[in-house]
Amino acid sequence: KQEVTQIPAALSVPEGENLVLNCSFTDSAIYNLQWFRQDPGKGLTSLLLIQSSQREQTSGRLNASLDKSSGRSTLYIAASQPGDSATYLCAAPNTGNQFYFGTGTSLTVIP
């Protein structure tokens, strides 16, 4: 079973700051790694998908990196805004396409 860990569990930053969220996983035999955002009381929204052969993927102010050999991924958020406040989750499906999640990082961006 894939074990996924996300650090930190919670993060509070002032608006405009750049920040990094961390995700580690135990099974490196993955197809890809996906980052999600979850707002309170809502479902998960896909943010970025990094293929196992890629090292980085960018979308707007978001940049995700993947190091399969060390079992790590990071999500970099540039120039944070209050609207970025949410819980961020990562998941790495194994070769059986089973998705396992960590407990996420709860981000608060203070205006």
Add this chain to the structure above:
Amino acid sequence: DAGITQSPRHKVTETGTPVTLRCHQTENHRYMYWYRQDPGHGLRLIHYSYGVKDTDKGEVSDGYSVSRSKTEDFLLTLESATSSQTSVYFCAILGGGNTEAFFGQGTRLTVV
């Protein structure tokens, strides 16, 4: 947005009663998943399906069963609901391999 809907969105039921949650997709994706989300535990996989009539257990499958008779529908059944099954349930779909997963909006189930 991906075409995935869950029903009902909210349900209150009594202990010992059977409950069925439905996940419907219009994307013709092969893989479908049921998760539960609880404070302090994050998202935990209950069951998943890799095709019509093909299902397998996840990490917290006890007390739950699933069925998939059509590509578009994946049903989660609590045979005899217990208070420990009070949770928010999410369905997800995946085309396979290197594609994105998409989630439904969730079903909040309360067992009293």
